[in-house]
Amino acid sequence: MIKSFKYLLPIVVLFSCNDSKEKEPPKPEKISEIVEVQAPILHLEEANNLAGLPLNCVQVEYPNKLNQTIGSSADLKTPKTLHPAFYGCFDWHSSVHGHWSLVSLLKQFPELTKKREIEQMLLQNMSADNIQREVDYFHMKHNSSYERTYGWAWLLKLAEELHTWDAPLARELETNLQPLTDLIVEKYLEFLPKLNYPIRVGEHTNTAFGLSFAYDYAKTVGNEDLEALIAQRSKDFYLKDASCPLSWEPSGYDFLSPCLEEAALMKRVLPNDEFKTWLADFLPQLKDKNFNLETGKVSDRTDGKLVHLDGVNFSRGWSLYEISKDLPEYAHLKNIANAHITYSLPSIVGDSYEGGHWLGSFAIYALNTVARD
Numbered sequence: 001m002i003k004s005f006k007y008l009l010p011i012v013v014l015f016s017c018n019d020s021k022e023k024e025p026p027k028p029e030k031i032s033e034i035v036e037v038q039a040p041i042l043h044l045e046e047a048n049n050l051a052g053l054p055l056n057c058v059q060v061e062y063p064n065k066l067n068q069t070i071g072s073s074a075d076l077k078t079p080k081t082l083h084p085a086f087y088g089c090f091d092w093h094s095s096v097h098g099h100w101s102l103v104s105l106l107k108q109f110p111e112l113t114k115k116r117e118i119e120q121m122l123l124q125n126m127s128a129d130n131i132q133r134e135v136d137y138f139h140m141k142h143n144s145s146y147e148r149t150y151g152w153a154w155l156l157k158l159a160e161e162l163h164t165w166d167a168p169l170a171r172e173l174e175t176n177l178q179p180l181t182d183l184i185v186e187k188y189l190e191f192l193p194k195l196n197y198p199i200r201v202g203e204h205t206n207t208a209f210g211l212s213f214a215y216d217y218a219k220t221v222g223n224e225d226l227e228a229l230i231a232q233r234s235k236d237f238y239l240k241d242a243s244c245p246l247s248w249e250p251s252g253y254d255f256l257s258p259c260l261e262e263a264a265l266m267k268r269v270l271p272n273d274e275f276k277t278w279l280a281d282f283l284p285q286l287k288d289k290n291f292n293l294e295t296g297k298v299s300d301r302t303d304g305k306l307v308h309l310d311g312v313n314f315s316r317g318w319s320l321y322e323i324s325k326d327l328p329e330y331a332h333l334k335n336i337a338n339a340h341i342t343y344s345l346p347s348i349v350g351d352s353y354e355g356g357h358w359l360g361s362f363a364i365y366a367l368n369t370v371a372r373d
């Protein structure tokens with residue numbers, strides 16, 4: 001509006017010479033009404049539906065994307081041979097968070113219809129021997145940075161979920177997983193001091209996402225070294241950031257919001273007063289109660305990349321809930337989060353394998369975030 005006045009001003013002045021009547025100032029544009037969206041709730045029926053997604057893939061070996069660096073012909077092995085615990089769901093990280101999904105749902109809903117089947121799958125896949133072979137894979141010559149940091153983050157989220165589940169099954173699985181958990185923690189401690197610049201993309205390598213889940217794990221289990229390192233590196237990377245271009249998002253393949261993931265991380269590591277000061281510079285528009293954000297639109301859910309936009313709706317949802325937690329002046333962001341989650345939730349169950357092998361985890365995590373509010 002200001003820009004248009006700039007170019008119209010000479011015309012207004014010209015005509016005022018021949019018109020003694022004062023012009024009325026333009027009326028402000030009418031702000032569109034904000035539609036209230038009910039917070040989505042994860043109930044037993046929905047949990048059973050969502051459990052079907054990882055159940056249908058954690059022991060499905062093909063199709064498979066190994067993301068493997070081949071050192072010699074000896075490295076050419078089947079996915080299940082290379083990754084006996086996490087070989088399903090198309091790729092390693094999706095298999096890891098598929099297992100997280102089953103743990104999270106079983107933890108919340110012990111009356112799940114396929115409880116016994118889920119328990120058997122978890123015990124079979126996450127045996128002590130299988131986890132040790134996963135550890136061995138990371139120690140191979142070309143694999144030290146394998147799944148950095150997206151898969152690492154989900155592995156620690158799985159470990160955190162097991163740690164906070166008071167059940168004999170959880171203790172057994174947590175013990176089995178511990179060698180791999182310890183290795184991933186070591187990798188974070190080794191890698192983060194060497195990372196000079198954060199990665200600000202909307203896909204797997206996004207640094208803020210990788211730090212957020214690892215920070216949650218560190219706080220939950222009391223790993224002070226990891227917690228302190230992540231807090232410091234987050235400040236090193238992001239504390240001076242301002243005016244994040246949220247209007248540029250999403251990119252065509254995004255399943256994470258670079259701006260909102262960063263804000264959600266800083267909410268974790270800064271005291272509320274410091275965070276509010278930082279957020280006012282980083283995303284000042286969020287404080288406007290009339291702020292809105294259009295959901296990501298998926299044009300083809302059979303396209304493995306285009307379906308990422310359903311993921312960005314879920315991750316925006318969990319980020320907005322994190323950002324607004326304990327901050328009444330930002331409570332209106334929860335309605336935007338509800339709209340994003342509600343928009344994509346009906347599309348993922350019964351969807352093609354391109355989305356079904358991973359989107360359930362995003363939906364569950366988003367719904368869990370709503371429930372914790």
